[in-house]
Amino acid sequence: MALITLDVNGTSRTVDAEDGTPLLWVLRDLLGLTGTKYGCGAGLCGSCTVHLDGEATRSCITPVENAVGKKILTIEGFCEKPDNPLVEAWLDEEVSQCGYCQPGQLMTAAALFSRNPAPSENEINAAMSETLCRCGTQNRIRKAIRRVIEEGGMR
Amino acid sequence: MTSPTTTRRDFLKVVSVAGAGLALGVYDRQAWAMAEESGTTLSPSVYLSIDTSGNVTVVVARAEMGQGVRTAIPMLVAEELEADWDRIRVEQALADPKYGSMVTGGSQSIRTSWEPLRKAGATAREMLIAAAAQEWRVEPSTCRAERGSIVHGTTGRKMEYGKLVERAARLPVPENPLLKNPAKYRIIGKKVRRLDSPDKLRGKAIFGIDTRVPGMLIAAIQRSPVIGGSVKRFDAAGALATPGVRRVVQVHSGVAVLADTTWAAFQGRDNLVVDWDDGPNARMSSASIAKMFQEKSAGEVRIARNDGDSAAALASAVQKSVATYELPFLAHAPLEPMNCIAHTRADSAEIWAPSQSPLVARDAVAGALGLPPEKVVVHPTLSGGGFGRRLWPDFAVEAALVSRAAGTPVKVVWTREEDMRHDFYRPASLHRLAAGIDGNGKLSAWQHRIVAPSINIQLFPEGTGENRWRDAVDGAAQLPYTVPSILVEYAMANTPVQILWWRSVYNSQNAFVNESFLDEIAVLAGKDPFEYRRELLPVDSRLRGVLELAAKKAGWGTPLPAGMGRGIACHACFGSFVAEVAEVSVDSNGGVRVKRIVSAVDCGRAVNPDGIRSQIEGGVIIGLTAALYGEITIENGRVQQGNYDAYKLLRYDETPEIEVHIVGSEKDPTGVGEPGLPPVAPAVCNAIYAATGKRIRRLPIRLQ
Ligand code: FES
Ligand code: FES
Numbered sequence: 001m002a003l004i005t006l007d008v009n010g011t012s013r014t015v016d017a018e019d020g021t022p023l024l025w026v027l028r029d030l031l032g033l034t035g036t037k038y039g040c041g042a043g044l045c046g047s048c049t050v051h052l053d054g055e056a057t058r059s060c061i062t063p064v065e066n067a068v069g070k071k072i073l074t075i076e077g078f079c080e081k082p083d084n085p086l087v088e089a090w091l092d093e094e095v096s097q098c099g100y101c102q103p104g105q106l107m108t109a110a111a112l113f114s115r116n117p118a119p120s121e122n123e124i125n126a127a128m129s130e131t132l133c134r135c136g137t138q139n140r141i142r143k144a145i146r147r148v149i150e151e152g153g154m155r
Numbered sequence: 156m157t158s159p160t161t162t163r164r165d166f167l168k169v170v171s172v173a174g175a176g177l178a179l180g181v182y183d184r185q186a187w188a189m190a191e192e193s194g195t196t197l198s199p200s201v202y203l204s205i206d207t208s209g210n211v212t213v214v215v216a217r218a219e220m221g222q223g224v225r226t227a228i229p230m231l232v233a234e235e236l237e238a239d240w241d242r243i244r245v246e247q248a249l250a251d252p253k254y255g256s257m258v259t260g261g262s263q264s265i266r267t268s269w270e271p272l273r274k275a276g277a278t279a280r281e282m283l284i285a286a287a288a289q290e291w292r293v294e295p296s297t298c299r300a301e302r303g304s305i306v307h308g309t310t311g312r313k314m315e316y317g318k319l320v321e322r323a324a325r326l327p328v329p330e331n332p333l334l335k336n337p338a339k340y341r342i343i344g345k346k347v348r349r350l351d352s353p354d355k356l357r358g359k360a361i362f363g364i365d366t367r368v369p370g371m372l373i374a375a376i377q378r379s380p381v382i383g384g385s386v387k388r389f390d391a392a393g394a395l396a397t398p399g400v401r402r403v404v405q406v407h408s409g410v411a412v413l414a415d416t417t418w419a420a421f422q423g424r425d426n427l428v429v430d431w432d433d434g435p436n437a438r439m440s441s442a443s444i445a446k447m448f449q450e451k452s453a454g455e456v457r458i459a460r461n462d463g464d465s466a467a468a469l470a471s472a473v474q475k476s477v478a479t480y481e482l483p484f485l486a487h488a489p490l491e492p493m494n495c496i497a498h499t500r501a502d503s504a505e506i507w508a509p510s511q512s513p514l515v516a517r518d519a520v521a522g523a524l525g526l527p528p529e530k531v532v533v534h535p536t537l538s539g540g541g542f543g544r545r546l547w548p549d550f551a552v553e554a555a556l557v558s559r560a561a562g563t564p565v566k567v568v569w570t571r572e573e574d575m576r577h578d579f580y581r582p583a584s585l586h587r588l589a590a591g592i593d594g595n596g597k598l599s600a601w602q603h604r605i606v607a608p609s610i611n612i613q614l615f616p617e618g619t620g621e622n623r624w625r626d627a628v629d630g631a632a633q634l635p636y637t638v639p640s641i642l643v644e645y646a647m648a649n650t651p652v653q654i655l656w657w658r659s660v661y662n663s664q665n666a667f668v669n670e671s672f673l674d675e676i677a678v679l680a681g682k683d684p685f686e687y688r689r690e691l692l693p694v695d696s697r698l699r700g701v702l703e704l705a706a707k708k709a710g711w712g713t714p715l716p717a718g719m720g721r722g723i724a725c726h727a728c729f730g731s732f733v734a735e736v737a738e739v740s741v742d743s744n745g746g747v748r749v750k751r752i753v754s755a756v757d758c759g760r761a762v763n764p765d766g767i768r769s770q771i772e773g774g775v776i777i778g779l780t781a782a783l784y785g786e787i788t789i790e791n792g793r794v795q796q797g798n799y800d801a802y803k804l805l806r807y808d809e810t811p812e813i814e815v816h817i818v819g820s821e822k823d824p825t826g827v828g829e830p831g832l833p834p835v836a837p838a839v840c841n842a843i844y845a846a847t848g849k850r851i852r853r854l855p856i857r858l859q
């Protein structure tokens with residue numbers, strides 16, 4: 001085991017983890033940040049999406065050592081600010097069903113907005129495309145994203 | 156699934172709940188009588204409490220899996236209570252027989268809660284009014300309830316519920332509280348915010364897989380790659396040498412590796428060397444099962460429905476058509492894989508399970524551990540999707556046995572691949588159809604022979620009851636059309652593949668077959684598929700109502716660009732009626748794009764219209780996913796698909812526009828979780844036919 005120091009949601013956290021351990025399990029099991037979800041473990045579903053230096057990253061296939069020195073933002077950190085326009089839009093559109101995929105959906109959408117404050121329909125589809133939802137909330141998510149754009153973006 | 160009884164007999168009683176000023180329990184009369192006889196105490200099936208600061212808590216026994224029951228059930232109470240929606244909280248009940256069956260399935264949560272929960276709200280309201288009237292020394296009839304307060308009509312005096320609850324709790328419980336006139340509803344039928352969303356979005360909601368208990372280890376299990384195989388021997392050295400791994404134990408389902416973290420357990424599982432006895436199914440494949448179905452289709456059958464003389468009608472038909480339809484096994488694939496925490500002790504056990512049927516889990520765990528059921532406590536957790544999978548208690552029993560074998564509290568986490576390869580699947584099926592039309596093109600004979608495993612019989616082989624196989628004909632035997640002769644038969648074809656209820660159960664297969672073949676007959680008769688259906692449905696029937704509504708909203712009959720087609724289908728199940736119109740484009744390579752689905756729903760009174768829309772959208776998307784991609788195949792006894800690359804889910808760019816139109820109705824509410832699903836696949840395939848002239852008789856759709 002090795003001690004690794006990570007910058008998680010603006011706080012420096014030291015964990016004892018083997019090299020090669022996916023960041024997902026470090027967040028969930030060692031840091032108790034269970035908002036980041038395990039869906040497939042293979043980079044196929046997006047439930048585990050976090051930001052590394054602002055980039056949407058699938059934490060299930062990111063070895064923890066690759067996150068050292070980068071700013072890690074999880075859903076918990078992303079929602080620290082009380083009036084997050086994305087979360088508000090998600091609530092207004094009543095997006096959530098089981099809710100399990102939603103943290104990953106929000107983190108994916110947030111990364112899209114940080115690159116592109118007014119994405120087109122195609123850009124939305126392309127960015128969100130590989131983030132899966134078994135409950136079928138895709139259309140409401142698209143609506144929520146459009147609502148954010150209409151209401152002036154992420155501010 | 157059987158339909159719930161609509162007439163439940165409940166009564167209410169004041170109960171003592173710590174911290175609550177007024178707590179009212181809803182009791183099942185029959186259960187109460189039984190408890191009295193056996194001298195046990197009975198707890199209420201649901202309860203509602205109001206504390207001295209005016210917060211209202213509704214304890215809900217149904218599982219929340221995304222269908223919004225933690226919102227819709229409190230809506231019923233809040234409406235009659237005249238509560239302030241912002242003061243409503245909801246709590247999940249522990250698994251206990253006091254809550255009745257607790258099964259969340261068959262789209263029945265709202266159906267069975269409609270009466271008792273409104274009554275509970277109304278009872279509390281009348282008691283609060285009586286308390287205020289006492290306080291003010293006025294007639295109760297001069298007081299009214301309004302948004303969490305009682306108001307005196309003439310003087311305008313006002314008291315919040317919190318201030319009245321202690322007095323109210325000492326008053327007699329009214330036998331027949333007056334329910335509100337639906338015209339005055341301000342919560343039921345209106346848009347309210349879902350109570351569970353904020354925590355879910357912020358990553359704060361704790362699902363089963365997020366739950367922790369002190370001292371627990373995490374386990375991953377290697378299960379037999381071949382269906383029905385068993386462990387011959389195993390070498391744990393590699394697993395035990397994996398950092399973080401603590402223990403390796405064998406259980407009935409395979410070999411479990413227990414570790415400090417999930418990752419260590421997964422790694423340890425991969426480093427485990429197990430020598431499997433493949434058992435009797437090592438040569439089973441999708442092809443061998445299909446062959447067996449073929450053979451069974453010519454063998455012994457049971458009659459599910461026999462109206463008129465279909466053989467004679469077919470013989471004298473002016474034109475006839477025969478067809479064979481085939482559907483595959485499907486996985487549930489909820490995004491949260493199966494998982495469960497168990498803490499077993501010598502004489503008791505505690506379980507934390509994302510379960511759709513916590514009581515069934517409790518009894519199964521008790522049985523497996525040899526404990527009396529009351530020694531097992533099940534805490535239902537949030538579920539990341541269920542779709543029927545979490546009704547079966549296998550994963551809770553397994554966790555309990557791992558905990559017992561290892562002597563430690565444990566959370567068993569299934570890898571995605573284990574979840575997909577060891578699911579209990581939606582059954583595959585084969586259908587043989589024949590139909591005839593008379594000289595006017597009218598349907599005169601309909602024959603449908605279903606060849607499929609029976610979930611009831613496979614799950615409960617020891618069960619008794621003559622008609623248990625009838626689950627497999629659900630949705631087929633109830634063919635809604637007026638036809639002089641109908642024969643529906645069933646040939647049981649059970650297999651070693653585990654099967655279970657999957658969203659809408661057999662309606663998912665049978666509606667596809669009914670509605671696709673009927674489309675074939677409409678074409679044979681040279682009629683418009685919508686008009687043909689409409690004429691065969693009784694005037695004023697609710698199914699005809701939604702059929703007409705969907706057609707109208709979709710612009711049925713208006714021209715579409717070349718390469719596009721429109722298809723329609725309708726089906727009734729779980730008490731509700733749904734029709735869907737699909738608009739599809741097919742490119743020259745056979746690539747199918749579903750552009751738009753228009754859905755019309757009659758589910759009785761719409762308690763939570765936006766929640767209904769959301770459930771129908773979800774049903775449409777799962778149905779479409781199945782139609783386009785869904786297929787579990789078996790080779791050498793092994794399930795081939797292990798993850799979302801091989802078992803695809805619908806992506807954003809493939810998700811059509813979905814419109815949901817709800818028929819206004821005063822009838823009691825019926826199911827919405829499942830009924831949106833069955834019409835999708837046939838509507839899409841009928842649209843493909845309209846666009847290309849190609850009939851799809853086998854799912855998933857493959858045109859190339
Ligand atoms: S869990 Fe990481 S992409 Fe699915
Ligand atoms: S809301 Fe359930 S998986 Fe997306």
